Amino acid sequence: MTDSTKNTDTITRFAPSPTGHLHIGGARTALLCWAFARKAGGKFVLRIEDTDQTRSSESSMLGILEDLAWLGIEWDEGPTLEYDGKTLGGDPRGVGPFFQAQRLDLYNAHIRQLIEEGKAYPAFESPEELEARRKEAIAAKTGYKYNRAGLEVPLADRIARMDAGEPHVVRLKMPDEPITVYDEILGEVTVGPEEFDDFIIRKRDGFPTYHLAVVVDDALMGVTHVLRGQEHLINTPRHIALQQALGFDTPSYGHMPLIFNPDGSKMSKRDKDKLAKKAVKEQKIEASPMDSVSDEDFAAWLKDKTRQLASDDLIALAKVLGITLPEIDVEDFRAAGYLPGALNNYLALLGWNPKTKNEDGTDLEHFDMDYLASHFTMGGMSKGQSKFDRVKLLSFNSDAIVALTDEDFAKLWHQWAAQYDKPLAQRFDEAAMLTLAPAVKTRCKTLADGRGVVGFALMADGAIVYDGKAVHKALIKGDKKGLELLIGFKAVVEGMDDFSPEAIEAAVKDYAESQGVGMGKVAQPLRVAATGGAVSPPLGQTLAILGKKSVLARIGGCEESVYLMANKE
């Protein structure tokens, strides 16, 4: 066998099952596993748990790799991925492959060993038979437990029947004594033997179950520390029993608290589906509004709570409904314009605390990946479950955006738009976004919000809709009418050669002084004329981004609009 278990370097792993997108909870697990390994100067391994043949897919796997890379959670060993000029993953120690479906021989060798040592045994009951017994037990209100009937068949017969190809599963003979988990986060947890039955380690289809695969792989890959969600706590005694049966060392465990929605419900991919169904019912939509989904399928989906729409269809539907789906997967947050740094920061802080003060006495909450990698400890983890607060995350993202240099902001914003908002990327190139940066940065909490800030510039000059209230207040009301000042300023614009934000600001200031009015008396009419409303970035930037021609056109359009309104009255 291998001696990789003797490796004393710290090794952590993240082992997702490729059955969907990377969930935000999974991302936190990965992040903290990564941080723990970095802090210890060890290695972080990525392994793909694809033993469920019916649910695993390669596209899911690729998506997960991509999401991890985007977050900056770089794995040292595992499937390889080229990202941003770097190669992630690889197998320098020769402990791969990192796909469990490719490791069947390894699992089978260990299972065979257990059977021959009498520590595990084939069992031949059919799933239906067991299901029936389980139902009986539930009806009789007694707890169900496998009755070890498989053990009644003599060992030699069992092996002979198994080798002859008779359908069977393999079960581990659980020890008859309590098992204690020494958890780095929760402390000691002891569970009695009555809580466990002889669980299955190899399925009828010949694939190992999660329990067997995880124990064998962790041991063979030299994993020293297992950080995972608390839902696995009760599995740990099973894993310890398996390690003991196989003669493996038991790694250190740390079971992290789970993340929930603000209403206390479990954060799940279904949340998106649920919201969509609710909206469809509220809006009384009966026929499928999507080409890709037939009316029949749509009706069936609507009726069946357990049925879920494909991700792309859901996105299309949300657009039709005019609703925003809750972000659940890493990909959702990326599309919504979150920065990986802010997401990591928030995620790390949800359950972990650096317990450090800033110089001004406030708690340290904002930190980057380098900080995490050099300060993370399991002792800083809280034990209790926490709720995912999107508002606070939004605030973190907003802070991260403001902290960006204008150059970085323009770059990231343009990259984001190229992928998620093509019209925006076409209207503004990176250089234009750089001009916009100072104005947009403080006005958007996500990159996607940026569109709202510059929305006025995306409309055709003739398509501006003038807000009646704003027009009245800025242009019609008052002694010195805004409209007159606006028309007067038009001439100033016509004479301008330099149409930079600074030049515009200066021109507005001079003009206001010459007219003996405050800045606001000139600025607001201009703002309304240029954007249709009373709210926009600083005037210089607003006008500069439109350009002189467009500004003149809009002032003209505004005049007309005001006359029309006046005639109506």
Place this chain on the structure above:
RNA sequence: GGCCCCAUCGUCUAGCCAGGUCCAGGACACCAGGUUUUCAUCCUGGUAACGCGGGUUCAAAUCCCGCUGGGGUCACCA
């Protein structure tokens, strides 16, 4: 339901392990002011929590027990 984990402002949390310096600190949100040509940013101030009941102790947010509440888990899923 059995077993297991958990419990400080609305939310995330510091303080708890080594009881007094805590009529409980920070952040987000919220409210009120201020700066600003609009909005936003920014600045100042404010509201707001130790789940309940018993112990132990001179002294409990901190230690012990019970209750209540939340969560996990009881698959040939992971």
